[in-house]
Amino acid sequence: MSVQDFDAWLATRCAHVEQALADSLPADAPAGLCDVMRYAVLGEGKRLRPLLVLATAEALGGLPDAALRAACAVEIIHAYSLVHDDLPCMDDDVLRRGQATAHVKFGEARALLAGDALQALAFELLTPAEAGGVPAAMQAGLCRLLAQAAGAAGMAGGQAIDLASVGRRLDVTQLRHMHQLKTGALLLGSVRLGRACALQPVSAPVWQALDNYGTAIGLAYQVVDDILDATVASEQLGKTAGKDAAQDKPTYVSLLGLAEARALAQRLRDQALQALDEGGINRESGHLHALADRLIHRNN
Amino acid sequence: MSVQDFDAWLATRCAHVEQALADSLPADAPAGLCDVMRYAVLGEGKRLRPLLVLATAEALGGLPDAALRAACAVEIIHAYSLVHDDLPCMDDDVLRRGQATAHVKFGEARALLAGDALQALAFELLTPAEAGGVPAAMQAGLCRLLAQAAGAAGMAGGQAIDLASVGRRLDVTQLRHMHQLKTGALLLGSVRLGRACALQPVSAPVWQALDNYGTAIGLAYQVVDDILDATVASEQLGKTAGKDAAQDKPTYVSLLGLAEARALAQRLRDQALQALDEGGINRESGHLHALADRLIHRNN
Numbered sequence: 001m002s003v004q005d006f007d008a009w010l011a012t013r014c015a016h017v018e019q020a021l022a023d024s025l026p027a028d029a030p031a032g033l034c035d036v037m038r039y040a041v042l043g044e045g046k047r048l049r050p051l052l053v054l055a056t057a058e059a060l061g062g063l064p065d066a067a068l069r070a071a072c073a074v075e076i077i078h079a080y081s082l083v084h085d086d087l088p089c090m091d092d093d094v095l096r097r098g099q100a101t102a103h104v105k106f107g108e109a110r111a112l113l114a115g116d117a118l119q120a121l122a123f124e125l126l127t128p129a130e131a132g133g134v135p136a137a138m139q140a141g142l143c144r145l146l147a148q149a150a151g152a153a154g155m156a157g158g159q160a161i162d163l164a165s166v167g168r169r170l171d172v173t174q175l176r177h178m179h180q181l182k183t184g185a186l187l188l189g190s191v192r193l194g195r196a197c198a199l200q201p202v203s204a205p206v207w208q209a210l211d212n213y214g215t216a217i218g219l220a221y222q223v224v225d226d227i228l229d230a231t232v233a234s235e236q237l238g239k240t241a242g243k244d245a246a247q248d249k250p251t252y253v254s255l256l257g258l259a260e261a262r263a264l265a266q267r268l269r270d271q272a273l274q275a276l277d278e279g280g281i282n283r284e285s286g287h288l289h290a291l292a293d294r295l296i297h298r299n300n
Numbered sequence: 301m302s303v304q305d306f307d308a309w310l311a312t313r314c315a316h317v318e319q320a321l322a323d324s325l326p327a328d329a330p331a332g333l334c335d336v337m338r339y340a341v342l343g344e345g346k347r348l349r350p351l352l353v354l355a356t357a358e359a360l361g362g363l364p365d366a367a368l369r370a371a372c373a374v375e376i377i378h379a380y381s382l383v384h385d386d387l388p389c390m391d392d393d394v395l396r397r398g399q400a401t402a403h404v405k406f407g408e409a410r411a412l413l414a415g416d417a418l419q420a421l422a423f424e425l426l427t428p429a430e431a432g433g434v435p436a437a438m439q440a441g442l443c444r445l446l447a448q449a450a451g452a453a454g455m456a457g458g459q460a461i462d463l464a465s466v467g468r469r470l471d472v473t474q475l476r477h478m479h480q481l482k483t484g485a486l487l488l489g490s491v492r493l494g495r496a497c498a499l500q501p502v503s504a505p506v507w508q509a510l511d512n513y514g515t516a517i518g519l520a521y522q523v524v525d526d527i528l529d530a531t532v533a534s535e536q537l538g539k540t541a542g543k544d545a546a547q548d549k550p551t552y553v554s555l556l557g558l559a560e561a562r563a564l565a566q567r568l569r570d571q572a573l574q575a576l577d578e579g580g581i582n583r584e585s586g587h588l589h590a591l592a593d594r595l596i597h598r599n600n
Contacts, residue, residue, distance in 0.1 A: 089408035120451030151420030
């Protein structure tokens with residue numbers, strides 16, 4: 001696939017996701033809660049998780065309506081996690097996607113509630129009542145996957161480890177475990193959500209290949225994040241740079257050094273592509289390969 | 301039904317729910333997150349919402365496994381909402397069910413994350429993967445109802461109104477709207493969850509009767525809460541009493557006076573029982589009547 005073809009795919013899918021997110025968020029909610037929810041979700045996100053859902057579903061001939069719902073649901077979970085993560089009692093951050101964080105703009109209590117309401121909305125999106133849309137078994141399976149990825153054994157658990165690790169010495173194994181939960185669970189979860197949109201049974205090798213791919217890019221994403229945090233200015237990053245070092249949080253860069261962290265990101269990218277090849281997921285026709293490359297070579 | 305029979309029913313169902321909650325909560329989660337989650341859920345709750353789910357499901361011959369899962373899920377949502385509601389940026393409360401609130405005991409950040417993980421867990425509980433258990437359509441329907449009850453158009457929205465109402469004058473209509481969302485949505489939601497466990501189609505009159513019953517007791521619960529807050533000491537209440545007045549929050553007692561608030565609670569109890577009669581839901585054999593009475597005549 002040419003770079004132009006991939007860019008065209010990215011542009012149309014991002015536009016679909018933006019529109020679907022805008023349509024999914026309440027236009028009217030009590031006490032202006034919808035304003036906080038919309039602020040937290042709409043705008044400048046990279047939409048990596050939705051793109052992973054869509055690319056995976058498309059590679060398997062998945063149900064488009066289910067994939068778009070899952071794409072929005074996982075992005076809404078991601079957005080709520082950022083709102084809560086930025087709160088004063090967590091990372092206490094003021095800048096996100098180049099703008100004031102939700103609690104700076106709307107106050108802590110409304111940011112907290114908007115995050116809570118967003119999590120509920122994600123599960124509501126996955127379970128539409130209209131007949132003829134997404135099959136009930138698929139709805140239930142998507143809810144299960146999203147709940148597992150977001151909960152104590154996934155994202156929330158990883159955040160708890162992150163919190164407990166401030167000022168402590170972690171080795172690379174412990175750091176990897178933290179990130180596999182904190183960031184990796186929702187990225188692997190995105191691949192799994194896309195896979196769960198398949199209308200035909202997925203063969204065991206393809207199933208495993210997608211899990212391996214999702215695990216590798218989930219970790220690669222965090223390694224690149226650490227590299228960017230250490231090397232790029234806040235303005236370009238859209239969030240406060242150098243924060244991990246300032247808070248004495250362990251990162252791949254602090255543990256491995258910059259050169260070795262870059263090499264690790266490249267190895268994980270290679271592992272992800274190898275997994276796709278092993279599953280016979282075609283390098284030419286799909287978008288999972290190109291997504292892995294973009295993820296490694298992003299600059300924000 | 302005799303008081304003894306109802307008490308026996310309450311005791312067995314509460315024991316089932318306690319056991320199921322204990323089994324549902326993670327025994328192992330990163331960085332001690334499971335301790336916070338278990339602390340927030342297990343122990344001294346009245347389990348009113350689970351009892352409503354179970355009583356409704358039993359009145360309709362619902363699927364017991366589904367009802368028990370829904371009962372736990374709604375209680376877990378309720379528990380997470382209390383943890384977040386007690387946070388310093390919200391009600392800033394230190395006492396709950398006669399014990400230190402979660403953030404006092406475990407710190408704000410872990411309390412926040414435990415609440416987030418509990419919300420995810422509720423949806424995970426509703427979507428078990430094992431074949432042969434709860435039908436997928438029922439799983440999806442339960443998720444939809446719980447998400448709607450918990451989200452911006454339900455509990456979270458009501459909390460946003462509550463927050464915005466501090467120090468403002470609300471009239472009874474506005475107060476009622478706030479409580480219909482803040483407390484009422486999850487109580488009505490409990491009745492709806494129980495109804496969704498029915499294995500046979502529910503007739504339109506019974507359907508409507510249960511909605512009317514759930515709406516009436518949802519509101520009655522809050523009126524009684526306001527009465528207790530104004531008349532009972534913190535020790536008996538298990539939470540800080542007189543808090544609403546101290547924060548200049550409008551309550552049914554502050555707007556109507558104590559005598560009229562008591563009369564309103566009794567009228568709502570009568571409406572709830574009348575709804576059951578109109579739906580032909582037998583006063584003798586079921587537990588919904590007795591639950592409505594207990595809810596009005598509770599003392600904590």
